[in-house]
Amino acid sequence: MKIGVLTGGGDCPGLNAVIRAVVKTAINDYDMSVTGFKDGFEGVILNNYINLDRDSVSGILSLGGTILGTSNQADPFNFPIKQADGYTYLDRSSELMTNFERLGLDALIVIGGDGTMAAAGGLGELGLNIIGVPKTIDNDLYGTDQTFGFDSAVVTATDAVDKIHTTAQSHHRVMIIEVMGRYAGWLGLASGVAGGADIILVPEIPYNLEVVCEKVKERNRQGKNFSIVVIGEGATAEGGDMVVSRMIDTSPDAVRLGGISNQLAAQIEGLTELETRVTILGHLVRGGSPTPFDRLLGTHFGCEAIHLAARKEFGRLVVLKNNKFDSIPLEETAGKTRKVPLDSPLLSAAKSLGISLGVSDEKLKQMAEEANTKAAANEPAAEEVGA
Numbered sequence: 359m360k361i362g363v364l365t366g367g368g369d370c371p372g373l374n375a376v377i378r379a380v381v382k383t384a385i386n387d388y389d390m391s392v393t394g395f396k397d398g399f400e401g402v403i404l405n406n407y408i409n410l411d412r413d414s415v416s417g418i419l420s421l422g423g424t425i426l427g428t429s430n431q432a433d434p435f436n437f438p439i440k441q442a443d444g445y446t447y448l449d450r451s452s453e454l455m456t457n458f459e460r461l462g463l464d465a466l467i468v469i470g471g472d473g474t475m476a477a478a479g480g481l482g483e484l485g486l487n488i489i490g491v492p493k494t495i496d497n498d499l500y501g502t503d504q505t506f507g508f509d510s511a512v513v514t515a516t517d518a519v520d521k522i523h524t525t526a527q528s529h530h531r532v533m534i535i536e537v538m539g540r541y542a543g544w545l546g547l548a549s550g551v552a553g554g555a556d557i558i559l560v561p562e563i564p565y566n567l568e569v570v571c572e573k574v575k576e577r578n579r580q581g582k583n584f585s586i587v588v589i590g591e592g593a594t595a596e597g598g599d600m601v602v603s604r605m606i607d608t609s610p611d612a613v614r615l616g617g618i619s620n621q622l623a624a625q626i627e628g629l630t631e632l633e634t635r636v637t638i639l640g641h642l643v644r645g646g647s648p649t650p651f652d653r654l655l656g657t658h659f660g661c662e663a664i665h666l667a668a669r670k671e672f673g674r675l676v677v678l679k680n681n682k683f684d685s686i687p688l689e690e691t692a693g694k695t696r697k698v699p700l701d702s703p704l705l706s707a708a709k710s711l712g713i714s715l716g717v718s719d720e721k722l723k724q725m726a727e728e729a730n731t732k733a734a735a736n737e738p739a740a741e742e743v744g745a
């Protein structure tokens with residue numbers, strides 16, 4: 359068999375571990391050949407590809423980023439074309455299909471997040487033999503218990519929280535650390551708990567400013583004259599809106615979040631009269647070498663993707679479910695975002711540790727009950743709702 363592979367969407371640590379596992383398993387177990395497309399789907403559309411052999415993947419396991427390059431703006435169904443006054447979008451999926459056939463490839467493995475999987479599902483419907491591998495630091499891809507890249511991002515963000523702690527303590531300041539994660543709070547929650555934050559604010563739980571400030575003041579009354587707040591970029595105040603940092607003109611309707619921490623800092627400072635500073639970690643959490651966990655997860659995912667291809671099980675996403683590797687139809691993940699459920703054990707642990715989630719206990723209980731009522735009525739749960 360001849361296999362194509364590409365990496366799409368935002369990069370993250372572990373992409374090279376997957377590429378390496380795909381290439382080695384294809385060659386060692388099945389004597390397949392592998393073509394690597396550059397910069398996501400763009401490489402298939404623009405015929406930009408390389409042959410991947412054992413030598414090409416030698417020494418890449420611990421490397422961050424992706425040797426193939428990536429793009430989160432090369433949707434084959436909405437491909438951006440630059441015009442004098444902005445961008446227009448073309449459906450170039452048929453060119454992609456033609457190029458793929460011309461190369462005599464039997465299957466395409468796409469390593470990416472929800473945008474990549476949505477396009478993969480569409481290409482599968484057009485008849486392309488496609489297999490998805492779930493990637494993202496956001497950990498928000500529906501259908502898998504974990505995406506690779508998340509663990510590495512948690513390690514980097516936790517290290518930042520640790521470092522901010524010492525300076526917060528020295529200067530008696532409120533320090534806010536904003537982390538990526540889009541519409542899901544996994545990264546903020548995990549790094550906040552691991553880093554011993556005092557307040558964690560996630561998009562799934564709109565925060566009440568007074569509750570946040572009361573926690574800061576309570577700590578001061580207890581003689582703890584600093585506070586650490588970890589906030590997800592998609593978090594909002596009750597009744598407030600997400601803060602958009604930029605519009606993306608090469609993707610229709612796409613925005614990038616960021617900056618909520620600046621608003622929050624001004625409000626905390628105003629209400630508590632305590633000096634409050636902001637650190638926005640941004641793309642830092644997407645960089646660097648993958649953790650051993652992500653190397654292992656990425657390796658398993660890459661091997662599984664090739665085993666699926668060998669069995670001709672196409673149109674599927676490789677997943678980790680209850681500690682087992684499995685696969686689900688691509689359409690099951692499409693249009694959904696895996697958010698932090700309100701009955702998450704980690705949220706409950708955070709509360710037991712005295713970490714404020716920015717709302718009163720009564721409010722959180724009420725929100726959880728509403729979520730249960732929806733579940734009983736078979737309405738989509740929070741973690742299934744599209745962003």
Ligand code: F6P
Nearest residue numbers: 368494495496538539540614615
């Ligand atoms: O999906 C991964 C992610 O890093 C999000 O957490 C973040 O909102 C977004 O990508 C940033 O995208 P870009 O690299 O285009 O700024």
